[in-house]
Amino acid sequence: MRKVGIGIVGLGNISAAYLKAAAGFPVLDIRAVADLNPAAAQARAAEFDVKAVSMDALFVDPEIEIILNLTIPKAHVDVGMRAIEAGKHVYSEKPLGIVFAEGKKLIDAARGRNLRVGSAPDTFLGGAHQTARRIVDEGELGQAIGGTAYFMCPGHERWHPNPAFYYEAGGGPMLDMGPYYITDLVNLLGPVARVSGIATMLRNTRTITSRDRNGEIIPVHVPTHVSGTLVFANGAVVQISMSFDVAGHKHVPLEIYGTEATLIVPDPNNFGGQVELLKKGGEWANVETDQPYADGNYRSIGLADMAHAIAEGRPHRANGDLALHVLEVMEAFETSSRSGQVVEITTPVTRPAPLATSIVDGKLGR
Structure with missing residues (x-):
C-alpha cells in the first residue's frame, strides 16, 4: 500500500x-x-x-x-x-x-x-449510516415518500471556547450542522431538486456562557433558525429544521418514510447509533449495524x-461535487426565504458508492 x-x-x-x-x-x-x-x-x-x-x-x-x-x-x-x-x-x-x-x-x-x-x-460513511443505506438500497422501504431532519439547540456559545464565528458569515445552524444532515440524506435518497425555506434571525446578540469568555456579548450576523422543505429528484419530500434558538426537542435526527416501511437514522454528526425500522403493519425493531466504523x-x-x-x-466518496451540491442546497434556504420562491438546484451529483468493507487494512469495498 x-x-x-x-x-x-x-x-x-x-x-x-x-x-x-x-x-x-x-x-x-x-x-x-x-x-x-x-x-x-x-x-x-x-x-x-x-x-x-x-x-x-x-x-x-x-x-x-x-x-x-x-x-x-x-x-x-x-x-x-x-x-x-x-x-x-x-x-x-x-x-x-x-x-x-x-x-x-x-x-x-x-x-x-x-x-x-x-x-x-x-x-455518512459510518457503520450506522451505511447500514441505513443498505436498507434503502435493498428496497425495504418501498418507494421513497419523504422524511424529516431536525437539529435544534440553544446555540454553541454554551460550550465552545471561541463561538463568535458561528454567528458570522459562514456560520449559523444551516452551514454548521446542515452539511451532516443533507449529506446523509443525499447518501440515502440521491440529489435534491428543489428547496423552499424560511430563515429568521430574532436576536442581534448572544451572551457567551462557556468558561473562558463567560458573560461576553457577541453580535449575530446570520439566520439562527432555518426551516423548509427539500424535494428530491426521486420525488421524496423531506421537512428540515436547523436552529440555534431552541431549548430542546424530541424529534429524532432523521426519519425516512417509504410505502413499505419507516427508517430512523441516528445522529448524522456521529458514525454510529441505533438504526430502527418499522415495517408496514409491524412493530418498531432495532436493526443491528452490519458495517464497520460505528464504534468511535x-x-x-x-x-x-x-x-x-x-x-x-x-x-x-466524500467528494467535491457532493459538497458543492450540499452547499447549493443550504444556500437555497436563505435565497428562498428572501424571495418567497422555490429554488431549483442546478448542481448534478451522484450518490456516493456504499462503503462495504473496512479500509483499515488498505482494502476498500466498491
Missing part, C-alpha cells in the same frame, strides 16, 4: 479529532502541520508527534499530496485555492465554502488542473478513502 502525504492547515478544536483518527488509517502519512498561529501548530504537533512548519513550507513540500484544510469556514475556499495553485489535492472541513459561487470556483479550478477536492462530512469517531475516513482513490484511480 502506497502511503499518501498529508499536510494539515488549521489547528483548531477539530484538528485533534482528525489527527487521532488518522492514526488508524495506514494510507495517511501526516507529513506536517501549519497554522497562522505558530504556537497553535507547535502545540498540536507536540501532542501528536508530527512536524510543525510554516504555511509557505507546507504548500511547497513535494512529499505532501493532499492538503487537509481545517481552517474556519470563511477561509475554506481561499486555502483550497492556494492548495490547487500549489498542485495539491485538497480535503476541506465542512462546509466546502460559505458561498456557492466561491465553492464552484474551487471545484472548477481543481477540475481544470486534474486535481481532487474532498470535503467533510464523512460521517472516525473523522479522517473520508480523507483516507480519498487517498486510496487517488492510488486506485477511482472516485472518492
